[in-house]
Amino acid sequence: MSKYIFAIYNDEDVLMQNIKPLRSNGVRIKEVYSPFPVHGMDHLIGHKRTRISICAFIYGIIGCCLALIMTNYMMITDWPMDIGGKPSFEFYKNLPAFVPVIFESTIFCAAHGMVITFYLRSKTLPGVTAFVPDVRMTDDRFVMQVECNDLSKKAELSALLMKHGAEEVKEYGK
Amino acid sequence: MYEAPIREPLILGDKTNHEITEDICRPIEGKANKYWWWCFIASVAALLWWVFCVSITVGEGIGMWGINNIVDWGWDITNFVWWVGIGHAGTLISAVLLLFRQKWRLSINRSAEAMTIFAVICAATFLLTHIGRPWLPYWLLPLPNQFGSLWVNFNSPLVWDTFAVSTYFTVSLVFWYTGLIPDFAVVRDRAKTKAMKFWYGTLAFGWTGSSKNWQRFEEVSLVLAGMSTPLVLSVHTIVSMDFATSILPGWHTTIFPPYFVAGAIFSGFAMVQTLLIIVRKVLSLENYITTLHIDMMNRIILVTGSIVGIAYITEFFIAWYSGVEYESYAFINRATGYYWWAYASMMTCNVISPQLFWVKSLRTNITFTFILSIVVNIGMWFERFVIIVSSLHRAYLPSEWGTYHPSWVEVGIFIGSLGLFFTCFLLFARFFPVIAMSELKTITKSSSTQAKRAALEHGHTHAAHH
Numbered sequence: 001m002s003k004y005i006f007a008i009y010n011d012e013d014v015l016m017q018n019i020k021p022l023r024s025n026g027v028r029i030k031e032v033y034s035p036f037p038v039h040g041m042d043h044l045i046g047h048k049r050t051r052i053s054i055c056a057f058i059y060g061i062i063g064c065c066l067a068l069i070m071t072n073y074m075m076i077t078d079w080p081m082d083i084g085g086k087p088s089f090e091f092y093k094n095l096p097a098f099v100p101v102i103f104e105s106t107i108f109c110a111a112h113g114m115v116i117t118f119y120l121r122s123k124t125l126p127g128v129t130a131f132v133p134d135v136r137m138t139d140d141r142f143v144m145q146v147e148c149n150d151l152s153k154k155a156e157l158s159a160l161l162m163k164h165g166a167e168e169v170k171e172y173g174k
Numbered sequence: 175m176y177e178a179p180i181r182e183p184l185i186l187g188d189k190t191n192h193e194i195t196e197d198i199c200r201p202i203e204g205k206a207n208k209y210w211w212w213c214f215i216a217s218v219a220a221l222l223w224w225v226f227c228v229s230i231t232v233g234e235g236i237g238m239w240g241i242n243n244i245v246d247w248g249w250d251i252t253n254f255v256w257w258v259g260i261g262h263a264g265t266l267i268s269a270v271l272l273l274f275r276q277k278w279r280l281s282i283n284r285s286a287e288a289m290t291i292f293a294v295i296c297a298a299t300f301l302l303t304h305i306g307r308p309w310l311p312y313w314l315l316p317l318p319n320q321f322g323s324l325w326v327n328f329n330s331p332l333v334w335d336t337f338a339v340s341t342y343f344t345v346s347l348v349f350w351y352t353g354l355i356p357d358f359a360v361v362r363d364r365a366k367t368k369a370m371k372f373w374y375g376t377l378a379f380g381w382t383g384s385s386k387n388w389q390r391f392e393e394v395s396l397v398l399a400g401m402s403t404p405l406v407l408s409v410h411t412i413v414s415m416d417f418a419t420s421i422l423p424g425w426h427t428t429i430f431p432p433y434f435v436a437g438a439i440f441s442g443f444a445m446v447q448t449l450l451i452i453v454r455k456v457l458s459l460e461n462y463i464t465t466l467h468i469d470m471m472n473r474i475i476l477v478t479g480s481i482v483g484i485a486y487i488t489e490f491f492i493a494w495y496s497g498v499e500y501e502s503y504a505f506i507n508r509a510t511g512y513y514w515w516a517y518a519s520m521m522t523c524n525v526i527s528p529q530l531f532w533v534k535s536l537r538t539n540i541t542f543t544f545i546l547s548i549v550v551n552i553g554m555w556f557e558r559f560v561i562i563v564s565s566l567h568r569a570y571l572p573s574e575w576g577t578y579h580p581s582w583v584e585v586g587i588f589i590g591s592l593g594l595f596f597t598c599f600l601l602f603a604r605f606f607p608v609i610a611m612s613e614l615k616t617i618t619k620s621s622s623t624q625a626k627r628a629a630l631e632h633g634h635t636h637a638a639h640h
Contacts, residue, residue: 128380140191
């Protein structure tokens with residue numbers, strides 16, 4: 001497993017400006033922790049675009065299909081009811097009345113499926129112990145997680161990070 | 175994103191990110207003051223009264239209410255529609271204003287969403303008591319049952335309502351909770367006591383704020399907002415169809431969906447004003463929920479109030495213009511018949527009073543806004559009462575004519591539901607971060623007083639560099 005050190009920044013813009021110069025010096029940045037979403041950060045440190053909205057679309061299609069099957073089976077195939085003489089023996093004729101239920105089921109499956117996927121993929125679940133290199137990272141500090149496999153180079157790497165805007169460099173739990 | 179330096183700041187008082195954390199966590203970390211306790215005791219008392227009145231309804235039956243064979247929907251459905259409508263503003267603020275990139279939503283979305291959740295819970299309690307046998311609510315769901323292969327009727331707006339309200343409630347709940355997770359993590363990382371660390375650590379689900387998680391978080395928020403927008407419109411559309419698909423004069427109109435949605439947003443924003451004007455004072459959040467926020471919400475109240483006013487007048491005109499004598503009678507009877515006082519209250523509170531918000535000094539006056547927000551909600555309650563009771567008490571045949579007066583049990587359930595709502599809201603204000611601080615911190619560099627001052631001095635905002 002790789003070893004890491006953590007560079008603390010007090011300004012998101014300073015951190016972002018220093019990502020490129022640090023990388024060109026061979027520094028490997030694993031992740032950046034911030035108290036709020038910083039636009040462009042994910043792109044700068046090389047995260048791919050998330051595909052979670054594609055998941056949502058697929059869940060939505062599943063919800064829509066389930067509702068189509070349900071309404072067709074219950075009201076057309078299994079037990080057609082003559083309600084006020086309205087057409088209820090052919091699916092396409094009765095479909096307009098089913099649209100609200102189909103719509104709600106689509107949204108239900110898309111929204112919940114997406115949120116559950118988000119929680120699972122981000123390992124954000126009840127009972128998970130948080131990875132907190134510095135407690136100020138949810139308040140007003142920005143923490144850069146840097147790979148440091150050779151601990152003899154730690155001092156050198158720390159100096160480089162300090163030169164590039166970090167206000168402090170530390171190890172996990174220290 | 176560029177923001178004009180002359181535009182008023184959204185965060186006052188030169189707040190740094192750390193000060194924002196301090197200000198918003200203070201009410202959670204400190205002790206509750208005496209105002210909170212007094213409000214809480216009063217709310218719990220009303221809640222106990224609700225338990226008592228609901229117990230009587232469930233134990234003795236719906237006969238304890240004033241509804242009868244002629245007016246068979248009374249305060250129960252009036253209150254259901256009123257509460258669901260109030261809920262709509264929370265979704266409008268968090269979803270629609272997110273899609274429109276309105277940054278002023280950031281200080282108010284959290285409490286508005288909480289209001290949505292609690293209002294929908296209150297609405298659901300009216301449906302449960304209204305069905306008379308609240309231990310059988312699963313009859314509303316399409317489940318295989320012991321009565322042969324009889325299913326729910328998917329042609330019925332009441333079944334659409336089951337789907338719409340349950341989807342709306344659960345989606346709003348996860349939207350709200352997902353937004354809360356980063357803020358729970360803030361409280362967790364500041365916690366001084368073991369208990370705080372444990373509880374907020376559990377609630378935070380192990381959130382760290384890595385850029386990958388923020389990237390997903392933002393995508394999830396955006397897509398949820400995109401789905402919640404048609405969802406919230408569909409909910410009150412379907413509620414309006416509970417009425418509009420019937421053939422009763424006064425209910426059988428095609429303008430109901432847009433008219434109900436506008437009314438819902440109108441009453442919901444009024445309730446947000448009522449709550450936030452108290453919250454900003456009691457929790458000292460005047461630097462975050464500013465006069466600008468109140469002004470913005472008042473503008474929405476003005477717009478939606480005007481839509482509601484136009485809808486009332488259109489309804490009246492069409493009743494005459496259609497030439498249907500039953501329809502004309504229903505509307506003339508609303509204005510001049512047995513329940514004229516309810517109609518007059520509705521017209522005064524909903525059509526005339528919001529027009530006062532054309533005046534800027536009134537829109538930015540906090541006391542006036544507070545009073546008017548309550549007036550609007552009284553008006554919107556009367557709107558539902560007028561629609562339901564005045565149409566039902568004079569149907570087609572004179573043998574279907576009658577009157578309706580609520581019993582003390584119905585009144586008690588309504589007052590009790592306010593107790594339920596405020597008990598939930600006070601607990602929320604005590605234990606949860608009432609402002610989405612993690613999201614609010616995204617605008618300290620573009621819309622705080624210090625950023626605006628710097629922008630005026632240098633001719634641009636800091637954020638404009640990027």
